[in-house]
Amino acid sequence: MIEWSQETITAFQKTLLNWYDQHKRDLPWRKDHDPYHVWVSEIMLQQTQVQTVIPYYLRFMKEFPTVQALADADEAHLMKAWEGLGYYSRARNLQKAARQIVTDYHGQWPTTVKGLQELSGVGPYTAGAIASIAFNQPVAAIDGNAFRVFSRLLEIDDDVAKPQTRKVFENVVDQIISKDRPGDFNQAIMDLGTSYMSAANYDSSHSPVKEFNQAYLDGIEDQFPVKTKKKRPVRHDFFALVLHADNQILFDKRPSTGILANFLMFPMFDQHDLIKDKSDSQEVLIHRVEEQMSTEDRLPVHLHQLPAKPVIHTFTHQQWHITLLRGSLPADSDLSYFPGKWIQIDHFNDIAFPKVQLKMWQAYQKAIAKK
Template sequence: MEKWSTATIREFRQTLLAWYDREGRDLPWRHDQDPYHVWVSEIMLQQTQVQTVIPYYLNFMAMFPTVADLAQAPEEQLLKAWQGLGYYSRARNLQRAARQLVDDYRGKWPQTAAELLDLTGIGPYTAGAIASIAFGEVVPAVDGNAFRVFSRLLLIDADIAKPQTRKLFEQVIQPIVDPQRPGAFNQAIMDLGSSYMTAKNSDPAHSPVRAFDASYRENCVADFPVKTKAPRPRPVPYYGLIVTSPAGYLMVQRDATQMLTGYWTFPLIQQADLQDATDQQPATLQTDIAHLEQRFMTDYQLPITLTPLSGQPVSHTYTHQRWQVKLLVAELSSAADLTFYPGKWVAASTIKTLPLPKVQEKLMTRYQNQGHPAAFKQN
């Protein structure tokens, strides 16, 4: 690992910030230092590219201009505004924290990274980002960019996939952060990490800080950062039920024990949940359908007859799971009573006003493409 002198640190700050002042990106959340603006942008930017975030950020600020507006927003409106951004707990945590600010902090922001950590959804990185950008605290903001940039500049070979490695980087970066302009320093590192010092196709030869880049000097840029690979997502087979009636489609809202909490889908049943201990034979499509029909009758008093939809299962990949959804269709001639079923009938024309996860959109597209072109047509 490289070790910089105090003189080198001074030169690095000056070079970096001069470049940032000249070529830093003009982004909507950089127009001021309002902590609400910084906060919302930082949450949206977690594991999400800048160009994806921009339209969401602009719409979010139009819908929820202040912390108080966010705290009071109906959850379904919030989830709709977040639809498509992914990692949906971010949205619900954002509102929880907004309510913490209103209720516990009387609307007055905590101004240090250590205090900001108390807000739901704000971790070490986001706390450092808000504290430095909005409040001028001299702290690092160690995200993927900081890992990548400093691992290359200083030849740090610690595995950034390990949680404990963040502490090492915080200790290394802390004395390098510009004490006069900590927010600009941290944002400059991010801009560097998304331009000349990217993960792939980096261009260290033209980087404004190439003179400080040990990995460039020693021709080993591609070796940094060191990061162990994530395991591949495991296949998870599902049945997706398209139950129609004159009242529309049967839809369910996912509960807090499930991923995609608060979003609406067709009824989805994991195939593994249909295993019957009394069965001696392995499950087949026919036996699973029989189980499903029986469950709807006995548990929900809903008589349905399920028919497989032709075609391969709808596939949707998450970070740790690969869903493979077989669609089964049941058409009811009248809108059955849903007293015993935790769902509701939704008219085809209004389905798309609900917050829907991507997998639900895929299911609807598949249904339309398999002989139901008029389904879900808006107005």
């Protein structure tokens, strides 16, 4: 790892911030330094690209303009505003944290990294971003961009996939960050990491900080950051049941914990749980779904597979392959033993569905349109 002198640090700060002042991205959450705006934007930007976030952010601020409004929001309203962004625990944690600020902090934001991390869903990076941008605290905000930028600038070869490596980068950046403009410094690193020093198609020969980029100068930029590969998501095969009665579809409520907790979705069955013998055919497994619906949920139904490719949806550690099955039930079916309810198709737009459910509905509509 390269170590910079104070003279080099000062020169880097000046070069970086001059470039940022002239070329920073025009983003709606940068119109001010309000901690609420910074916080919501940073949570939305986790796992989601900037251009996707912008319209969501603008709508979210219109629906929930203050911490108090978010704290008071009905959960269904909040989930609908978040629909399509995925990783719904982020939205639930936002509301939990908003209620902490209103109740525990009497509406006053904690201003330090340590204090901010007491809020639900706020980790080291988000705390650093809020503390530096909203409260001018000279602290690092280490995300994927910062890992990439500083690993190349200083040829830091610590594995960024290891949790302990964050501390290495935090210590380095805390020495380099501008004490006068820490928020702008961290945001400039974000912009640099999405442009001249991006993960792919980077353009260091035109970068404003190329003279400080040791990996570029040594011709080994493609070797940074050092990162061990993630394990591939584990595949899970499911059946999803599209059960209809006139203009209604039967939905199941997901368990209160785990993936997509509490969301309404088509009833789903893990195919692995249905297999009793390696030779079991798809038809045999579908028959077992019918048996389970009849015995456990008291809903006798005949199912047939729709002529559609399986719906594929990838989570961080899982990839779902979902085969759609269709069936019908009387609208007055007894749902006493079933953890769900009928929903009018006309009311779908009023309900927040997870992205995988929206994919399944689109695949279903496309399949029946071919008939």
